[in-house]
Amino acid sequence: MPFITRIISLEALSQIAPKKEALELLRSISQVAGKPIELTIIAAGLAELGEGASEEIRTFLLRASGDPKADSNALASAAEGLRDIGDIPAALDAARRVLMVTEPHASDLRTAVKVLLNEQVEGDLIDPDGVLENLSDRYGIALVEVAREFVQAGHPAQALQLARNVLQGRDSDELALGRAAGLWLALNGDDGAETLLAELSGRQVFGASQRAFVAAALAEAGHSKEAVEMAGGVLANSDAGGFSLGAAAGAWLASSGGVDGLLDILRDRPAIGPWSRSAIAEEMVEAGHIVQAVDLVRSVFSDPTADRYDVSKAVKVILRAEEPVRTDIFEEIHQSHGEGDRVRVAFTLAELGYREEAGKLAIEALEDFDGDMRTLKELLDALLAASGISAADAVLAALNADAVSDAVRFAAADFLAAAGALSAAVSLWCGLLVVDAASPTESVSVLTRLLKTGHRDQAIHALRGALNDPALQPHRRGRLRALLSWAVFSDPNAANCGNCP
Structure with missing residues (x-):
């Protein structure tokens, strides 16, 4: 062991x-x-x-x-x-x-x-200077963490030197720069912003993401003018996106740049993607600008490039809106958005506790499902998260629709069994066991699942019912008889008299 x-x-x-x-x-x-x-x-x-x-x-x-x-x-x-x-x-x-x-x-x-x-x-x-000398080849977030220990031990001068090394270091990423900036501002008081910008002016690499995190540090330290100026530059930068725009928007709003000014910048710059919209909208919500945040993320649900993460963040924004607005957007999703969007939104709603809305969306998507197996699993996860095992009946009804393929039913049965909805899975397996279009391999796979889960009697009942059809084609009858024999003799101790057709 x-x-x-x-x-x-x-x-x-x-x-x-x-x-x-x-x-x-x-x-x-x-x-x-x-x-x-x-x-x-x-x-x-x-x-x-x-x-x-x-x-x-x-x-x-x-x-x-x-x-x-x-x-x-x-x-x-x-x-x-x-x-x-x-x-x-x-x-x-x-x-x-x-x-x-x-x-x-x-x-x-x-x-x-x-x-x-x-x-x-x-x-x-x-000697604190001796310790500092041993750190000369270090860089990034490690130096910032160490600098905090110098502060705690009463050595602010050495802490500032470490922060300076990070601020000027070519390899310092945005997180390290943001934390180093925050430490520098805390140790330099009123002159912190001016001296910080002077230190940063010599950087060879100072991209949008790095500027965004420094702007956030300036905003947190109360240097509003400098924070707005740096955040505004990031927001207008066509190369900035995602977390960078979110951090810059947060710094802008925290420093009273104003939501109208923020929206003006966004209108004047190239279009932003769903991730960026959701990230900026989250900051708007935190600043109390819910209406503007909702307007910003509405298009995320219809954006084909949006993934589940983007949609999840957008849903969290929508849920902060007033009830009429939420209802309007949910209905819009129902009527005009793709299957994948409904699945992602349903799962997120279920996670956030809006189970009725999640169940409605998921059932609608299941009734005309024609996607891949990964999306199917997400869809069933959404249903089970929304309503638990009690959703099994609704799942069965939706999966029995003519538009749903046998391949989808087979995959759904496995997903349901794994999630604990075994009775629903058994019902699907029994139906799949006797369908005309199933290949021999598929039929054997279905029967194996029924036998391994202890549902031999249900398999026998389904097979005998199918064999009682007088219009059954000879080749189908032969296959079903073979499956029935396997089911009957899978238990050597069971009485088989009367089971054979």
Whole structure:
């Protein structure tokens, strides 16, 4: 059994078993722990149970931190654990090793710096500039996380230097830039916006997405003028889309750029796609501009490029509108939009608790379904999410329509069975078992499903009913007799007298 499986099982057991028993099991598992991270997990377990001696915990942690193959996670965990039991020199050694790892995780780097800046021993005083020097080759979000530890430890100058490295770093992505900008603004007070823009002016790469996140940081810090100016540039940029436009719209509205001004910019720029519309509309809703947000996303439902994610976000906007507006849009979807749109909207409505509307949309789509199997599964998921197993009767009625193909019925039966609506699946299987158009392979597959789910009697009943048709063609009669024989003799202990045709 894998180590992690043993640990997860022990964690569950420790909630109900006596501590002594859990401790014995933990020590037993420790005998197969070999990887550095596994050793730190054992040490953490001993500490949590409160029964492990500090020396025992220390042994595991030193083994982990001394392993040349230890990654940043194991080293950072060892540093924290050693600090907690009071072995500060060993904790500092483990933390220093984290700084030597080629690509440490951001959270591990932050943990190591926290230990280095806050723990010290006589004769081994930590120089914050020395720690900073060891971070010279780092970049991105990791530096921002580390900078926060410098602030917490009372070293704002070093934190600003790290933020500057991110702001000027070519490889800094939009998330890192946004967080670095927020930290810079928090540390520089009233002059923050001016100095921030000066730092950013030298960037070689400063695209729309990066500008959007910086604008959001400016807005959050209360620098409205600068936020509106930068957000406006992003909103007018034809290369911006999706999250970038959403973040820029949020910054614009939060800084009182005004919804009318926002709409003016959107009208003057090239058309935006469904993802961008939904993202901007969400920000409008948050700012209280629900009517304008609804108008912006109405076209998402008829856009052939919109995916389920886009439609889901658009539905959340629509649901914030007044009842007459919602009803009008739902009816518009019913009457004019494609099958896939109805399926996506139905599923989202069901998730949001609008079960009656979801069920209505899903049934309408099912009655004339002619799509792919993935869409069919989404459709049935929407129905079951809306009404649960009680939707089975409506599903059966819709699937029995002449327009629905046998292939759709077969796939639907499998989906329903997997979802727990077994009786509905059995009804479909019994019908498919005797259809004229089914191939031998399909008939065998259907019968196998009925037998494996314990519905032998229903299969026999359906086959005998079909064989009683006097107009049955000879080749069909032969196949059905073969299927019936298989069904009858699938249970060697069952009485078969009277079952054979």
